[in-house]
Amino acid sequence: MIEDKNQQRTQLSDLGEFGLIDHLTKNFKLKKGSTIKGIGDDAAVLNFNKKNIVVTTDLLVEGVHFDLSYVPLKHLGYKSVIVNLSDVYAMNANATQITVSIAVSNRFPLEALEELYSGIEMAAKIYDIDVVGGDTTSSNTGLLISITAIGEVETKKVVYRNGAKPNDLLVVSGDLGAAYMGLQILEREKEVYKVNPNNQPDLEPYNYIIERQLKPEARKDIVKLLNDLEVCPTSMIDISDGLSSEIIHICKQSKVGCDLYEEKIPLDPQVISTCEEFNIDSTTVALSGGEDYELLFTISQEDYPKIKANPNLSVIGYIKEEKEGLHLVTRAETKIPIKAQGWKNFNG
């Protein structure tokens, strides 16, 4: 679908290990004051001068987390960084550094890795982080990307998942379900392409949801916004597995219940129309779709005036006592228990 059969191919075995790492990272500039030494020694050296640091790591596996038949490598590199930064922001921290390790089979030429790293570099530039380390090795099959992200936060400002209190408001940034519906479109077009490779699909009506799938953003802006508004969330998590899964994490760790209002869940019009086209319930998509990389957090009711006018934030429910349980309040005003989804990855 997007592969250019005529592209230049340089075999990875033509380069030594150090040639490859040097080559891929030569454009990566160090800008953060906390980075003392980047790539090129046994380890990177950092200094955060008494601030707390946060560390998070994620693995992305070809065939499990991404399908290279419709994911451009540059987008993949960008997204790999974003999913990690999102976890840093969910601690109310500023992302400062990442390490990037890849395992890659011989079917990838150097030019493919250059594409991947150009996406990583773009994300590093836009989110103002340094790439300070990594490892590059061969794999027997496919591509695997492992990223560790580091951030800094003042000791008093760290936000965990376990601080939600009864009567707090449940708030979400942006809108939900778009990345999942974008994936449905890409999967459908892949099947069409298999049958008729000359078919040129019109993806214009789906541009927003496809971008949310292929090139998501992490909500660095929301961390800054909350700081500017002097709102410190009582708990926070990023939405990677779907709204219901993240609500369960917050409620379980905070030992509270909640009411989530179906009518308050923010949905983009493209999500609604595409759900209608696929005959899928949009609320189900928002609850279980995942990969939104929005922030879900709770705030004290007294902070409500500070956020109520903001178009980036939606109040979607209330925290309740633990004994009241977790419920979705539907448009028909019935209450349905919120349940955990199974882990799809190991069922395949």
Next chain:
Amino acid sequence: MIEDKNQQRTQLSDLGEFGLIDHLTKNFKLKKGSTIKGIGDDAAVLNFNKKNIVVTTDLLVEGVHFDLSYVPLKHLGYKSVIVNLSDVYAMNANATQITVSIAVSNRFPLEALEELYSGIEMAAKIYDIDVVGGDTTSSNTGLLISITAIGEVETKKVVYRNGAKPNDLLVVSGDLGAAYMGLQILEREKEVYKVNPNNQPDLEPYNYIIERQLKPEARKDIVKLLNDLEVCPTSMIDISDGLSSEIIHICKQSKVGCDLYEEKIPLDPQVISTCEEFNIDSTTVALSGGEDYELLFTISQEDYPKIKANPNLSVIGYIKEEKEGLHLVTRAETKIPIKAQGWKNFNG
């Protein structure tokens, strides 16, 4: 060879994602003062109170870095941690935390992952580090382990690869080549086993070199020793790819040359006898074998009296001016240039 066909098998899909992570890490206790929050949130939270921190990461891939037909999973878990800690110690730092991510196919039952994590836990306990994060996902084939290690070091004590000066002494800890020869024994026994599965090999004569391959140690003790002796190396690196490759790194980054004395290279008697058995030159094995996880460093000549009596340390050469180049001085007193080895991983 070592697989127990009757072992209990619990399918990974029987557990949820969170059940699996909780299960595998439930025995992991946090002990470091610098760990504020470990596994269980979007990110770990650490505080190093003005000290420099070092960060390093490594990927280990089944079929590239290890062969499960003769590597017990517990040993693999242990070794995966060791190879990362070795990089931390090579910065003259103390290792404090790791994150552990694994991608694993459905052919691994839960009990296999428990074995792997028991080795990780053992290494964490022995080296006094906290496991503070990680990711667990499925892979289409095999097992992949990605570990990021974090350590702390006083700002003035960080040792890089680029500080070696002409006339410095080149020093190595322990002995070299054993892990490579251990691998040769394991590979040979694997072939014997294929032909006759009932054959019980006598591995006793090779116990040291097999242990060096399957259960290497990182030289935390050497970092402490040098500190106690008040010796601060001018440069340091750990030996993962073989002595010649590491010497080249130090000389290239320090812009110096060196003379390495063949007769001074420390070899265990089992390495010498096994090299004779395989008809391989032991110096070649020490130069190119790799996986020793010893520390290679340079010190000022004035520090020589402090280390000369120590049985853990061998002076193996001298740093020279860059224009004099890098040479091995053989037992016959001829000089041979030290050359880089190719990167085997991408040639397969």
